[in-house]
Amino acid sequence: MTSTTPASRVDVDPEQACPIAPVVDIVFSRWTTPILWALHEYGRQRFVELDRRLGTITPKVLTQRLRQLERDGLVVRTYHPEVPPRVEYEISDLGRSLAPLFATLAEWSTANLDKVDRARDDYDARERPGARRL
Amino acid sequence: MTSTTPASRVDVDPEQACPIAPVVDIVFSRWTTPILWALHEYGRQRFVELDRRLGTITPKVLTQRLRQLERDGLVVRTYHPEVPPRVEYEISDLGRSLAPLFATLAEWSTANLDKVDRARDDYDARERPGARRL
DNA sequence: CCGTATCCTTGATGATACTG
C-alpha cells in the first residue's frame, strides 16, 4: 500500500475524518451525559446518591464511568478517610465548560424532537406493509 | 431538591432524568456523526462514496445507520431506477439544523481537547504504579 | 459506605457470500 491507490478509499484515517469524533467519544459515551447532568444539576454528591439518582445503573458500571470522567478531568473525586468511608464527586471546571453545549443540545431537543417523532411515524407508515424499497 | 428521602431511589424514571438523553441517542449513536458530517461537508453522495469515505465501516453497518438516520428524518435517500442502480443520500433540513450544535462541539474541541489530554497524563502519572486510591 | 471480583448474557460488529 502507501501508493497511489487509484479507485480505493480516500485519504482518511479511518473514522477520524470527522473532526468532532474525539469529543463525541469523551462526552457522549454511554452514561456520561446523565452523570454529568446529575452532578451539574444537584451539585457534589456521594457515590450512593448518584447510584440511586441514575436509577438503573449498576455500581460496577458507575465506577467505570466515574473513573473515565475523572481521568478525562471532567469530574473531581474526593475521598474522606472516615468510618464508614465517604467519597464525593463533583463536576470540574472543565466539565462545567460543557454547559453551553448541553444548552444548545436541549434547545435543539425542544425545537426538533417532535419532528423526529413525526418523521418516524411517516417512515413506519410508508415502509411498514410489503415494505418495498424503491 | 427532595430532602431526606428515606432510603430508596429518587423519583426518576430510569436513565430519563437527563433531559438531553433522547437527543444523544438520536444524534450521537455510533457512526452517526461521521455520516452526518460527511454528508454535510461533501454534499449528496452515493452509497459507495460514503462507504469509502468513512474508511472502516462495513456496508451492512452503513446500511443500518443510514436507515436509522432516514427514519429519524435527518437524511434523505433517493433511488434512481437505472441499471446499474444508483442511490444517493443527502442531509435533510432537519439534519442541517444540527450544524450550530456541531459547531459548538468543534469549538469546545479546539479549546479544551488538550486539557483532556493533560488530565489523562496527570491521572496516569498519579495512578500508575501501586495505584493506591485515597 | 464504596467499591472490586467473577460469571454470564446479549447486542453490536466483522467476515463472507450472494441477489436484483
Add this chain to the structure above:
DNA sequence: CAGTATCATCAAGGATACGG
C-alpha cells in the same frame, strides 16, 4: 451498484457476591 443473509466473534453490560 446497492444492498441482504448468514454465521462467527467479541467486548460492554447486568447479576451476584464479597472485601476494606
